[in-house]
Amino acid sequence: MSKRVEELLTEVSGLYDYVIVDTALLMVVSDTLLLTPFANHIIYVTRAGITDEIAIKFPLDLRDSGKLKGVSFVVNDVSIDDLGYGGKYGYGYGKTSKKWWKF
Numbered sequence: 001m002s003k004r005v006e007e008l009l010t011e012v013s014g015l016y017d018y019v020i021v022d023t024a025l026l027m028v029v030s031d032t033l034l035l036t037p038f039a040n041h042i043i044y045v046t047r048a049g050i051t052d053e054i055a056i057k058f059p060l061d062l063r064d065s066g067k068l069k070g071v072s073f074v075v076n077d078v079s080i081d082d083l084g085y086g087g088k089y090g091y092g093y094g095k096t097s098k099k100w101w102k103f
Helices: 003-015 030-038 053-064
Strands: 042-047 071-076
Touching: 003 030, 042 053, 053 071
Parallel strands: 042 071
Antiparallel strands: none
16 A cells, blocks of 8 residues: 555545545455554445345454454345334334335
């Protein structure tokens, strides 16, 4: 990794509250792992029902071994039927209302 990347990240971190670097999956290329020492937090974006379990296990193993810090996961495309108490069974707590995204 070039020294210029470290200089860039240091410079923009002083200018902005948040610097987001979109990279390839950790297990795909080594470049991503080279950037992690400069990150305060790693946000791993996944897709429900699509992302392989190994793709989730890999960053967790790196975290457990001390190679990653501050790992969080975002799970996209979660079915509303699978959420909350009762979820897909049709019972649960709370007020039911029509969601703005359902027409």
